[in-house]
Amino acid sequence: MVKTVIFDMDGVIVDTEPVHRYAYHAHFAELGIDISEHVYNSFTGHSTKNTYERIKELYGVEGEVNDLVLRKRFLFNESFDTKPDLELIDGVRELIVGLHESGVELIIGSSASKSTINRVFKRFELYPYFTHIVSGEDFPKSKPDPAIFLSAASLAVCSDKEHCVVIEDSTNGIKAANAAGIRVIGYKSENSKQQDYTGADYIVRDFRDISAKYIMDL
Known part of the structure; x- marks a missing residue:
């Protein structure tokens, strides 16, 4: 039992995935990187920290992981708080x-x-x-x-x-x-x-x- x-x-x-997707891709655009749908979907289930660790490995993104996480989190929170249909x-x-x-x-x-x-x-x-x-x-x-x-x-x-x-x-x-x-x-x-x-x-x-x-x- x-x-x-x-x-x-x-x-x-x-289903916060649309909000996460918006925040990640808005940040990717800021960072000047293009991440395919296949690679993006491979991050499903990972923490934001581990996702950015992987992104740094794959794309050579500069900056501290914690700073990248905080920027994405800001974009997510901004969108989450204004999304009425969640x-x-x-x-x-x-x-x-x-x-x-x-x-x-x-x-x-x-x-x-x-x-x-x-x-x-x-x-x-x-x-x-x-x-x-x-x-x-x-x-x-x-x-x-x-x-x-x-x-x-x-x-x-x-x-x-x-x-x-x-x-x-x-x-x-x-x-x-x-x-x-x-x-x-x-x-x-x-x-x-x-x-x-x-x-x-x-x-x-x-x-x-x-x-x-x-x-x-x-």
Whole structure:
């Protein structure tokens, strides 16, 4: 029986990808670099810090990684705060509420920065449902490194990984859950691009098709 669900955030709880895309590409233009769609999609699931470390390797961009991250974060926050049509993924609020009311512990394990997570949680009033928030900015390596999920599982009241499941939408996130030895539900939405779900234990295409009971009985 599942007692703890670890949610990724971007692409699972809220689709902030269009905002991230705008911020990254606006910054790439400022830096004078042209990044293909294939390379950009390969960053999915990585923290902003690790993304810019990779960009410096690939394109020889000058400047400190922390400064690059702060500039992208500024562009993201500016766009996020002015975007009126940003909504939660269809069906995910009902699933979160149902799991919470059923006594399942919910934890965030996201590569996003704490400031981005807090912006989403404040805007959509999600704090009451989650006991812990684990951000990728606290770890030297991004997913597929398992550290985020291992940390999240260790914080759970029931820290037995057998009673835990991760919900992820990216190849790197699924690999991280696999490496952590935690079962994973792959959320394969219509917006998923170039992601490999073969490592997922279960695949869901629409949160409205499942319930809290479905997850608890896994």
